[in-house]
Amino acid sequence: MFFKNVEENIEMSATQKDGHSTEPLLPSTPVQRTFDYVLVATKVDDDTDQKAQRQRAFIQQLEMKNVSVTEIIHDDKVFFGIRAPREMFEDYQYLLKVSDSCNWCGDVRGTVTQATRIRIVSFILHQTYINTGENLEELLKKDVFETMFCLHERKEQKQLKQKWARWSALFTGQPVNDVKCYFGEKVALYYLWLGWYTKLLVPAAILGVVVFLYGLAFFNTNLLIHEVCNSNITMCPRCDKRCKVWQLSETCTYAKVSHLFDNEGTVAFAMFMAIWATLFLELWKRHRARHVSQWKVYDWCEEEEELILEIVNDPNCKPKQFRHSYLRSTMVLILVTLMLMLIIGLAHALVVFRVVAAPLMSEGKWEFITDHANTVAVMLGAVLHYFTIQIMTRVNRWVSIKLCELEKTNSFAATERSFTVKMFTFQFFTLFSSLFYVAFFLGRINGHPGNYVRIAGWRLEECHPSGCLTDLFIQMAVIMLLKQTLNNIFEFTVPWLKSCFSRNTAKKLQRKCGYCYRKTCRDEQGQVEPCDICKLRDWLRNYHLADTDAFSLFNEFLEMVVQFSFTTIFVAAFPLAPLLALINNIFEIRLDAIKMVRLERRLVPRKTNDIGVWTKVLEVIGVLAVIANGLVIGVSSDFIPRLVYRYRYGPCVNGSTQTNCMQGYINDTLSMAFVTHPAVRSDFSEGMMVTDTGFSVTQCSYRDYRSDEDYALTSQFWLVLAVRFAFVILFEHVVVVCKFVAAWFVPNNPIRVKNDRLHDKLARLKEELSEIKRGLSTDV
Structure with a gap:
């Protein structure tokens, strides 16, 4: 029938x-x-x-x-x-x-x-x-x-499946030239960039593992860990009402984890990653130049390409005039600012969630959650942040599209650039607002006993006595693992299910037309022309594949550039980030290839000679990586306080060599609060000053450099603060100089590319001259 x-x-x-x-x-x-x-x-x-x-x-x-x-x-x-x-x-x-x-x-x-x-x-x-x-x-x-x-072209598609789009080719090279011929230069450059990025992640991942192993090697012998684990220091309650004093030794595990990601090797690794980001971009420019020169698109101009296409479409067309409106630009700027304020407001909501969740969970029935209420609250906050990211990604895209429509750009390429900048800006703030709070504000604006900072009556969360870097690590690890793992699962599963449906539908068209010869027909002139049944079979096969649009490749780029941001900006808090990125990208290349070749409709091939505005975005991320890592080490890490203590307040200052220079550091970072003090009495009731063993205490410790008498900041606080800022300035200037030297040392274009282009231009000029002479001789 x-x-x-x-x-x-x-x-x-x-x-x-x-x-x-x-x-x-x-x-x-x-x-x-x-x-x-x-x-x-x-x-x-x-x-x-x-x-x-x-x-x-x-x-x-x-x-x-x-x-x-x-x-x-x-x-x-x-x-x-x-x-x-x-x-x-x-x-x-x-x-x-x-x-x-x-x-x-x-x-x-x-x-x-x-x-x-x-x-x-x-x-x-x-x-x-x-x-x-x-x-x-x-x-x-x-x-x-x-x-x-x-x-899809069946023959070329089959070749790409055999060479590239299969899991067995996981550790083989990519046939970039074949990808270019089938999907166009734009898709080929994405895979070329992704492959180059993955390759250069190898040294970064190795060094990150070395830094991690360095912290692990001194895991059992580190004096600071022993001071935390063996201490009998009573700490002040973490929250109001039902929270009680607690023992510093209860956070032994937390201190061990902190040491793994907050040690001396972190500083060198952060400097390496900041320089690595520059070298990666400069070497990528050389790598790109070799391929676009080989593809003969080095001098390609997208503006002329669009004009040529306009003429081909309509010989009587008129060029779209460039235009600029200060009113529209002002409106776009205001709307972008409002959107960023909304995103930052959501980050504040996550802060409030953690502020409220920690004390509520400390009052719960489950002993494990009660004992680790702060850590569980941080992890829940990270998971909630992930779901916020998923929702806001769709909102950010819709807003970016509407803003581009408001701008009324001159061409599709200009619209694409404008959309990319806006979408990435919104995504960056969505992803990193919460991380910036954890890195630079957590535990620094919460006040002290007698003068706690509160939101709607709830006390702000405090830093752990071993530092705030572990909170940042937990936040990054949860987001990176969830984002990369779940996104890849959804990216592959949805097209795969649709492909399964497509195969079931295609079985209905297995019978060939009676006039077909090798799945094709011959017309009256004997030339190859598929019959309508063969056409329909092919059309239905493509129709039932997952849909693609202008956002398909953009989504892949955005995912990888966001990963690049995680890998470089806060790498001082998470040295294993390059390793996770490397493992993800090895599978990402084949996952995207299988998806594009087997499971999705064919992308419209686009011509280009660069990855476009993404290069500028990566350069901005490289600069932010220098600033952020300098601030993480100087402000968030305990590297500077430990350094000041070793050379200014520790036992080795007086020339003693019998004791460890860091002995007594943990106790030095703590200040004392007395319940009998009038300013403190209102914050700590008698029920809060009872230990788990039923012993009442009249004093407790908290992390800060304050006087025990009037709770004023001590001279040590100001010295540490001065050294922190001095380190940040020195770190950033040294790394920026190294970045400039690296950018100067590595030319954008290899000599071979310059010589090839020179020979091409000479050959073209000679050919043009020969054609003119032939034309003149013909006229004569």
């Missing part, structure tokens, strides 16, 4: 339908004639329906441009196969040849590839308007057409 309906549809499609011919307009070619695009619409029986009229109007506009349209009806769907005429691509090649910057591009010479055809036809489809002023994008939004997609 199914094939009977298909054969009836074939007979109908060979005649006039709705006033337009469905016969191909392309001249015969010796190769199989493929379709450049497929439009899908819901079948409408009523010819007077507005959707049907708009469908016909759009198809007629395409036919006026000599575009061939083949229509096949299947069930309740109508498939329109789009094939552009050969003359259109000849015009494109000629205009490309006479342009200022692309006269030696790869598309000038040889046959036009299918990737180039798809790119040109995609532009034409989006720039075709019906008499109501609506283009294809608006028609898709109004359900006039259901979807549109370009077709």
Whole structure:
């Protein structure tokens, strides 16, 4: 029954339908004639329906441009196969040849590839308007057409599956040139960049593991850990009401974890990663230059490319004028500021959650949660932060799109750049606002006994006596693991399930047409032309794949650049971040490849010679990495207080060599609070000053440098603060100088690329001169 309906549809499609011919307009070619695009619409029986009229109007506009349209009806769907005429691509090649910057591009010479055809036809489809002023994008939004997609090429797709898009090729190189020929330069440069980033993560991951092992090597012999674990110091209550005093030794495990990520090796590693980020970018520019020179797109200009496509689409077109409006720019700036304030407000809400959750959990029934209320609150806050990120990602995208529409940029490329900057800015604040609070504000604005800072009556959370770096580590570890793991699972699972459905549907079309020869038919001239059943089989196979759009590649870039931010900005608090990024990226490359080649519709191939505005974003991240790591070591870490104690207040100051220079450090960082003091009495009731053994105390310790009498800051606090800021300034200046030296030392373009371009230009000039002489001799 199914094939009977298909054969009836074939007979109908060979005649006039709705006033337009469905016969191909392309001249015969010796190769199989493929379709450049497929439009899908819901079948409408009523010819007077507005959707049907708009469908016909759009198809007629395409036919006026000599575009061939083949229509096949299947069930309740109508498939329109789009094939552009050969003359259109000849015009494109000629205009490309006479342009200022692309006269030696790869598309000038040889046959036009299918990737180039798809790119040109995609532009034409989006720039075709019906008499109501609506283009294809608006028609898709109004359900006039259901979807549109370009077709996978079976032979090339199979080759990519064998070489690249399979898990068994996990540790093999990438066929970047084949990816470029199939998906275009933009996708190829993404995988080239991702592969280069992954390769350079290897030394960073190794050094991060060395720093971690360094902390692990002195795990059992570290004096500071022993001072915490063996102390009998009574600490002040962490919260109001039911919280009681506690023993410092209860946080022995916390102190051990802190030492793993807060040791002397962290400083050297942070400096290395800041310089590594610069070297990575400079070496990437050289790596990119070699490939884009080989692909003949080094001098490619996106502005001229769009002008050429405009002329190919409409010879009478007019250029879109550049425009700027101070009113629009001011509105965009105000709206961006309001959005950032909202995101920062959400970060404050997470702070309030932790402030409220810690004391509530300390009053719970479960002993484990009660004993580790602060740690559990931090972890819950990190998980809640992850879900906030997932929600805000969708909100950020919608806002960024609306802001770009408000700007009214000149071209698609300009819109893409503007959207990228806005989306990344929103995502950066969404991801890092909470981390910045933990790194630089946690435990520093909570006050002291007698003068605690409160939010709605709840005390702000305090730093652990071993430092706040572990809180930052927990926050980063939870977000990185959840974000990378869960995102990859969802990215792969959804297209895979849809692919399974596609395979089940395709089984209905296994029978071949009786006139097929090796899955193709021959027309009257004996040339290869697939029959409608074969066309439909191929179209349905692509139709049931997961959809792709302009955001598909952007999402991959955004995910990796955010990971790059985690790997560099707060690496001082999490030396294992490069290792996690390396492991993730090894699988990410194959995951994205399998998804693009096997599970998703074909991406529209885009031409480019760089990763665009992402290079600037990575440079900004490199600068932020220097600032943030300097502040983490100087402000968040205990590296500076330990240094000051060793050389200014420790037992070795007087020349003693019999004791460890850090002996007594933990006790030195604590101040004493007395319940009998009038200022403290209001904060600590008698019930709070009873230990778990039932022993009442009249004094307790808290982390700060304050006088025991009037609770004023001591001279040691000011000395430590001065050294902290001095270290931050020195660290940042040294690293910035090293970054500039590294950027100067590594040229952006290899000598080989410069010489190749020189020879190409010389060959082109000679060829132009030869053509002119041939033309003159012919005239004579």
